[in-house]
Amino acid sequence: MKIGLFFGSFNPIHIGHLIIANTMATSTDLQQVWFIVSPQNPFKKNSSLLHEFDRYTMVERAIADNHKLKVSDIEFSLTKPSYTxxxxxxxxxxxxxxxxxxxxxxxxxxxxxxxxxxxxxxEFYEIYLYPRPNTPAHDFGNHPKVKFVKAPLLDISATYIRKRLQEQKNIKYLVTDQVEAYIELKKFYI
Structure with missing residues (x-):
């Protein structure tokens, strides 16, 4: 089976992540997309990072109704920070x-x-790229292992969602109802 690996903090997982994953799973030769929940990204500070099990649970809830999307905790047992x-x-x-x-x-x-x-x-893996707004020029666009996939251009960030929650503002439609309910239940990001 050909599987796409979508690495991220998912702090929290949002509609943008889900649209990208679903687009990859339904518009390419991938049979599944696995969300790899990263305990700690080597390039990011983890000051507002929820525990990895909570982030895993949010991903699990967000994708529960889509058999083409899975979640993995493979990095939880690795040395932190984990490297791709x-x-x-x-x-x-x-x-x-x-x-x-x-x-x-x-x-x-x-x-x-x-x-x-x-x-x-x-050398060993293909990379499927989705567009991101305002991306500067880079040297890898013509690499034979890099494939651009047409996907909606979304500018939703977990940082924006966390900020809205801290300001006690609504996050409806930015995350799934299941994720929103879990965040409210646990009082995350307040």
Missing amino acids: IDTLTILADKYKEHEFVLIMGEDNLVQFQNWKNYEKIL
Whole structure:
């Protein structure tokens, strides 16, 4: 099976993430998309980062009705911060029957050369890119392993959602009803 891996903090998962994942799962040769919940991104501070199990639960609730989308906790047992190449290697070894593709926003290519062993990622894995607003020029657009996928151009961020919650403003339609209910239940981001 050809599986797209969508890495992220998902703090919280929002409609933009879901639209991208569903577009990849239904408009490309991918049979499934797995959300890889990252305990800690090496490029981000984790000051407002919820516990990984809570973020995992939100992803699980958000995708419960879509059999093409799955969630993985593979990085929870890895050294923090986790690096994409290490996770890809572990998944490829654990699931030899699958072919894995990295899904990422075009904006990530701008700093892609700073990723651990980015050359190995390009050597062994395809990258399916979705457009991101105002992305500066980068050197990887013509790489044979990089494929651009037409997807809606969305500018929704988890940071924006957290800020709205801190200001006690409504987040309806930015996250699924299930995620909104879980955030309210746990009083997250207040």
